[in-house]
Amino acid sequence: MDVLADVVAALRNGPAASGRNVVRGPWGLHFGHSFGATFHLVLQGTAWLLPPAGDPIPLGPGDAVLLPRGVEHALADQPDSPLVEFDPAVEEPQQGQGARTLLLCGTYLLDRERPHPVLTGLPDVVVVPANPGRHRSLHTAISMLGEELEAQRPGAAAVVPALVDALLVLILRAWFEDNDCPTERGWARALTDPAVVQSLELIHERPGAAWTVAELASDVGLSRAAFARRFTEAVGEPPLTYLSRWRMTTAARLLRDHDRPLATVAKQIGYTSEFAFAKAFKRDFGVPPGTYRKQLIPA
Known part of the structure; x- marks a missing residue:
């Protein structure tokens, strides 16, 4: 189970x-707020x-x-250049006589009902510079995108969306x-701590299992107390709190992407009673699961 890929797949809400x-x-x-x-x-x-800000x-x-979080911002050739509202329908918004810049700008649709700590823990602005020798997969994808967009060869319409989809994870x-620090909380630490990431993989692989802190600790080779402390310090919340969060995230994903009966969804995320599942889901999302599913169906 790839935890980061699983989280991103659960949060994506469209192309x-x-x-x-x-x-x-x-x-x-x-660029206005998105x-x-x-x-x-x-x-x-x-x-x-x-x-x-800044x-x-x-x-x-x-x-x-x-x-x-799609905060308002701008791009310009110089910090003091006049700004115009960006219109995504216009492929080439401005044509002056100065230096040429090629940009790829876009938006990932994400489920905002219950954001995951992977995203909520990020700053408003994340910049990954093109450092030589670092993040080769990311920069290879960026280079490929540049070539495909410039050359417009046959098949580009299939290649470009696939590369754009991969970019979010990359x-x-x-x-x-770049921000992994063993003394700080956050998912940069959680995804690089072997014991924590192994326990996250177990939770993501089997969210419906009757996990206990002691069982997770045993599976990753730590004492109960040591595991609970290490998990909470890295992730920012105790193991069973995260388990409950991920169960509801998984439930929302199943309701969005599948037409399985509510009883099946409840069982898949660890509830023996459809009533108990509906009560827990409404507490987190504000509406019962059946209503949530209906709201996702276009009129």
Whole structure:
């Protein structure tokens, strides 16, 4: 079980939307608040990221930006360039006479009903620079995207969406690897601590199992107390609290993606009673599971 891939798959709520944008200086694009996670790739040229707070951030070829909460921001050729509202329907928003920059900008649709700590623990702005020798998979994907978008060879319409889908995991993985600190809480630590990640794999693989802290601790080779402390310090919440969270996340995913009976969904995530499952689900999501499912069906 790949925990990061499983979390991202559970949070994704539809295909990514992205577009190629060629700009020539002077240029400035303002991005309003998005209900998804916004991303930008600098494929050629340079740019400045103007975050909602803090200093402008210089970007160069191969740099990747993720705004997991879709906060308002801007991109420009210079920090003081005038800004225009970005229209994703326009492939080439501005054409000046200055230096050329090729961007790929887009949004990942995410389920905001119950965000996972993988995303809530991230800063508003995640920047993964194109450091030589680091994160080769990410930068290979970015390079491939640049080539596909520039050349527009046959098959690009299939290749580009697949690469864009992979980018979310690749950017998250790179950021966690860069920010792994054994003395701090957070998923950067959780995904690199062997005992913690092994216990997360067990929970994700079998969310319906009647897990206890003692059983998880035994499976990862730690005492109950040592495991509970290590898990809580890394993840930010106790093992059984996380288990309950993941069960409800899994339930929402099953209700969204499948038409299985509610009793089957309840059993799959560890509830012997459909009534108990419905009560727990309503406590977390504000509506019963049947209503939640109906709300997802287009009118």
